[in-house]
Amino acid sequence: MADTLTRDERLYRIRHTTAHVMAEAVLQMFPDAKIAIGPPIDNGFYYDFDLPRSLKPEDLEQIEEKMREIVKGKHALTREVVGKEKAREIFHDQPFKLELIDDLPEDVEVSTYTVDTFVDLCKGPHVEDTGAIHPKSFKLLNVAGAYWRGDEKRPMLQRIYGTAWETPKELREHLNWLAEIEKRDHRKLGRELDLFSTHEEAGSGLIYWHPKGARIRTAIEDFWREEHRRGGYELLYTPHVGKSWLWETSGHLGFYAENMYSPMELDNADYYAKPMNCPFHIMIYQTAKRSYRDLPLRWGELGTVYRYERSGVLHGLLRVRGFTQDDAHIFCTPDQVEDEILEVLQFSMRMWHAFGFDRIKAYLSTRPEKSVGDQADWDRATESLRKALEAEGMEYELDEGGGAFYGPKIDLKVQDALGREWQMTTVQFDFNLPERFGMTFVDKDGQEKRPYMVHRALLGSLERFFGVLIEHYGGAFPVWLAPVQGVVVPVAPAFNDYADQVAKTLFDAGYRFEADLSDNRMNAKIRSAQTSKVPYMLVVGENEQTAGQVSVRTRTGERLDPMSVDAFLKMVAKKVTDRELI
RNA sequence: GCCAACCUAGCUCAGGGGUAGAGCAGCUCACUCGUAAUGAGCAGGUCGUCAGUUCGAAUCUGACGGUUGGCUCCA
Numbered sequence: 001m002a003d004t005l006t007r008d009e010r011l012y013r014i015r016h017t018t019a020h021v022m023a024e025a026v027l028q029m030f031p032d033a034k035i036a037i038g039p040p041i042d043n044g045f046y047y048d049f050d051l052p053r054s055l056k057p058e059d060l061e062q063i064e065e066k067m068r069e070i071v072k073g074k075h076a077l078t079r080e081v082v083g084k085e086k087a088r089e090i091f092h093d094q095p096f097k098l099e100l101i102d103d104l105p106e107d108v109e110v111s112t113y114t115v116d117t118f119v120d121l122c123k124g125p126h127v128e129d130t131g132a133i134h135p136k137s138f139k140l141l142n143v144a145g146a147y148w149r150g151d152e153k154r155p156m157l158q159r160i161y162g163t164a165w166e167t168p169k170e171l172r173e174h175l176n177w178l179a180e181i182e183k184r185d186h187r188k189l190g191r192e193l194d195l196f197s198t199h200e201e202a203g204s205g206l207i208y209w210h211p212k213g214a215r216i217r218t219a220i221e222d223f224w225r226e227e228h229r230r231g232g233y234e235l236l237y238t239p240h241v242g243k244s245w246l247w248e249t250s251g252h253l254g255f256y257a258e259n260m261y262s263p264m265e266l267d268n269a270d271y272y273a274k275p276m277n278c279p280f281h282i283m284i285y286q287t288a289k290r291s292y293r294d295l296p297l298r299w300g301e302l303g304t305v306y307r308y309e310r311s312g313v314l315h316g317l318l319r320v321r322g323f324t325q326d327d328a329h330i331f332c333t334p335d336q337v338e339d340e341i342l343e344v345l346q347f348s349m350r351m352w353h354a355f356g357f358d359r360i361k362a363y364l365s366t367r368p369e370k371s372v373g374d375q376a377d378w379d380r381a382t383e384s385l386r387k388a389l390e391a392e393g394m395e396y397e398l399d400e401g402g403g404a405f406y407g408p409k410i411d412l413k414v415q416d417a418l419g420r421e422w423q424m425t426t427v428q429f430d431f432n433l434p435e436r437f438g439m440t441f442v443d444k445d446g447q448e449k450r451p452y453m454v455h456r457a458l459l460g461s462l463e464r465f466f467g468v469l470i471e472h473y474g475g476a477f478p479v480w481l482a483p484v485q486g487v488v489v490p491v492a493p494a495f496n497d498y499a500d501q502v503a504k505t506l507f508d509a510g511y512r513f514e515a516d517l518s519d520n521r522m523n524a525k526i527r528s529a530q531t532s533k534v535p536y537m538l539v540v541g542e543n544e545q546t547a548g549q550v551s552v553r554t555r556t557g558e559r560l561d562p563m564s565v566d567a568f569l570k571m572v573a574k575k576v577t578d579r580e581l582i
Numbered sequence: 583g584c585c586a587a588c589c590u591a592g593c594u595c596a597g598g599g600g601u602a603g604a605g606c607a608g609c610u611c612a613c614u615c616g617u618a619a620u621g622a623g624c625a626g627g628u629c630g631u632c633a634g635u636u637c638g639a640a641u642c643u644g645a646c647g648g649u650u651g652g653c654u655c656c657a
Contacts, residue, residue: 041655054586087657100657110657121657144652145585152653156585159652191593200630200648310583312653491616519611520619527618541616553617 010166015040017077017115017126018067018138018164019047024118025066026051026160029059035120036096036148036157043174044138044163048146050096051158060140060160067138074131075116079124084110087121096148097121137171138164181418186470187316193475193532195483196317196466205314205321207463212483215512216469217462219481221302223354223579224326224459231347233298233328238280240304241271249436250279259307277303278430278455281329282437290441295451296332296340302462303327317467324462330454333441334380337452341427342388345410348425348458349392352414355469356478356581359415362394365402372406373431381429381452382408406432416472424460424468429453476533476555478582479575486536486572487529488515488550491522498545502538502565509569511576513538530555535582538568 005013019038022045027033030051038047082090084101087110091097100121104110113122115130127133139162146159165171182188190196195213198206209217228235244263247253252260256275263270274280281299290297304324313319332340352360364385367378385408389396396410403409407429413421430453433439440448459465469477479485486506490499499515506513516525522539529537538550543562550568552560563571575582 037656039656046655057587097657104657108657112657123657142651143586146653147584149656150653152584156653158585161652204648311648312583315650489617492614494614519613521613521615522617523615524619525617530618537617539617543616551617557618559617 007166011164012040013125013127014133014137014166015045015164016122016124017130018133018162019045020077020113020115020118020120020122020126021067021070021130021133022063022140022160022162023047023049023120024070024116025063027118028066029063034094034096037100038120044141044161046146046159046161048148048157048159050155055143055158055160057143060143063160064138064140067140068135070116071130071133071135073116074129076129077126078114079111079126080114081109081111086110087112090119091121133164134166134168136168137166138162139171139175177418181420181471184418184471184474185316186318186467189470189475190317193483195470198316203321204311205309205319207317207320207322213466215483216477216481217466220459220462220465223480224302224351227347227351228300228328231298231343233300236281236284236299236301238277238284238301238303239274240306241273242279244270244272246279246283247272250282250433251436252276252279259309261306261308273306274303275305275307277301277305277325277327278329278433278453279437282433282439282453285331285439286437290331290451292333292441292443295441296330296336298328298330298340300326300328317463317470320461320463323464325457326459326462326465327455327457330456331439331441331451332454333443333449334377334452337381337454338384338387340454341384341410342391344427344454344456345388345392345394348412348427348456351458352412352425354579356472357414357416360394361413361415361421362389362396363399363402363411363413364389364396365399365404365409365411367403367408368401368405370405371403372435377431377452378408381431385410385427385429404428406430414468416468417474418471422468424465425458426456426460428455430455474533476535478580479535479572480579482533482535483512484514484529484532484534485512485576486538487525487534488513488538488540489522489525489529490515490517491539491541495540495542495545499538499540502540502550505565506569506572509573511569511572526553536572 016039019040023035023038026049032052034050036048036050038045084104087101088098090112091101101110111123112119113124113126141161141163144159144161145156148154148157163171163174165174190213193212194210195216196210197208198204199208225235241264244253252275260275261273263272281301284299285297302324304322306322309319309321314321330340330344349360366382389410409426409428411423412425413423415421434450434453439451441451443449488499488503490496496517500517503513503515516529518525526537533555535555537553539553540550544550547562549562549564551562552568554560
């Protein structure tokens with residue numbers, strides 16, 4: 001029977017059972033421990049405990065050791081249907097379990113699973129016996145605080161995370177994957193490659209882009225602007241602060257105030273740093289009487305916004321308090337909306353492919369119970385989103401009722417080189433703001449009508465996107481993005497002039513090249529370029545100088561035949577214009 | 583915000599009740615050197631901040647600040 005299970009099902013059981021085994025081990029160490037829940041999760045499992053003291057990393061090793069012993073006992077997992085009454089007796093000294101029992105629906109079959117000496121309230125499923133768990137295929141990873149039932153008003157428990165697999169080899173592979181994630185950590189690479197920094201003294205969650213980071217951002221923005229020009233967008237620049245009137249009208253002071261920076265008072269008025277760009281774009285919309293002939297209006301802005309995020313959630317470039325959205329708002333007639341959405345989706349896909357992301361998943365979120373707007377508009381908008389996804393042949397998951405109160409949306413999650421998913425693109429209808437600001441356009445029939453408004457951010461925020469990009473490439477950016485595209489390395493000081501001249505030629509042609517004229521030896525220069533993940537190292541000496549050539553070494557260690565500076569320039573130019581992904 | 587761990591030179595880290603160490607980076611000097619580290623020397627820190635204990639604190643205690651892992655996966 002076990003043969004018929006899928007790998008995911010087998011792993012689910014292994015992880016579930018391993019969590020129980022861990023709970024038994026913890027109870028052996030702390031007989032008074034109160035146990036909460038212990039589900040399997042992606043790649044592993046966790047279990048939450050209320051313990052008499054904080055766990056130390058050494059404790060994990062000890063728990064792991066006990067777990068191995070338990071597992072080796074090949075104890076059977078036995079299921080027993082007990083009913084609520086009996087369950088209450090069994091868990092009379094386990095308050096968290098009692099609470100869970102109370103919350104179970106009446107009609108559900110209440111069961112327990114027993115392994116060795118440990119009985120847990122559990123619906124299963126589990127492995128047949130602990131012989132199915134290889135003692136060297138699991139590992140406890142870390143301890144973290146977690147609120148009982150995720151509620152910060154409830155007790156803080158200690159959560160032990162672990163990972164578990166079918167074989168020791170799979171465990172090793174997973175641990176290697178975790179090591180790779182650590183190696184690619186954008187905070188680490190950001191420091192090593194001198195891309196960006198943050199400064200607690202100057203404010204957490206605020207990003208400082210260093211010259212090399214700024215070069216990459218410039219390349220991203222230039223590309224972004226050009227694509228928007230082609231895509232029929234106009235670009236806007238709007239202020240960073242707005243008076244309370246604006247945020248009262250938009251409703252932000254009502255429903256978003258806790259995420260906004262406190263106001264600055266000036267001339268008896270409160271000014272707020274913007275958490276979103278939309279009200280500003282609407283102000284521009286309102287400067288003229290708009291005709292159906294003007295629509296659609298596609299207005300984009302690289303708009304920097306500020307939001308208050310709780311200090312504990314800040315994380316490098318990925319979760320910050322100040323960031324630049326690649327924002328745009330599309331104002332259109334209901335007739336136009338279908339085409340507009342399709343174009344946005346295609347635009348987004350072009351963007352992701354250009355940056356080297358091919359695996360993309362879509363999520364369609366529909367109307368929640370508490371929401372504003374006409375049902376007919378919601379239906380039409382949702383239909384246009386669905387049609388666009390289908391026209392693009394994209395697989396998508398439906399999140400019924402998962403939309404914002406002001407409109408349905410599509411979110412795109414992109415998968416990076418390590419298979420991790422990041423939510424980036426969002427395309428969102430808004431039936432709220434046009435209403436609040438009283439936006440109109442004059443239609444063919446001379447009647448004033450309400451335009452449709454769509455918010456969309458493709459990359460999301462430049463900071464967050466940069467963080468994902470760094471990790472996706474592990475800092476080895478493709479040539480079109482690399483902050484330094486190549487370093488010219490003279491084999492000896494006698495060739496410094498020639499090296500300088502080569503670098504200058506490439507620089508003047510518009511590329512990011514420099515000569516390394518330091519006192520170091522050639523090997524050291526190559527090493528230094530290599531560790532900064534520079535795509536090309538151009539080695540020049542006697543031969544090259546005489547022939548007007550360069551010897552090209554790539555960061556992959558490959559050596560190309562010597563070529564003229566001109567030929568190299570053409571090669572780089574092609575890679576840059578084609579945005580090749582090597 | 584809450585729980586835990588951590589905070590020593592620009593970076594990575596060692597040390598630890600008697601007043602601070604390494605490697606790399608930086609600076610200086612020497613070196614005619616072909617595809618991942620030439621050598622020598624110099625300089626660099628009120629050991630996160632503020633209090634307390636002590637003859638003496640970077641080391642022990644507490645508060646504060648920051649960073650990191652979590653706080654969404656539901657028997």
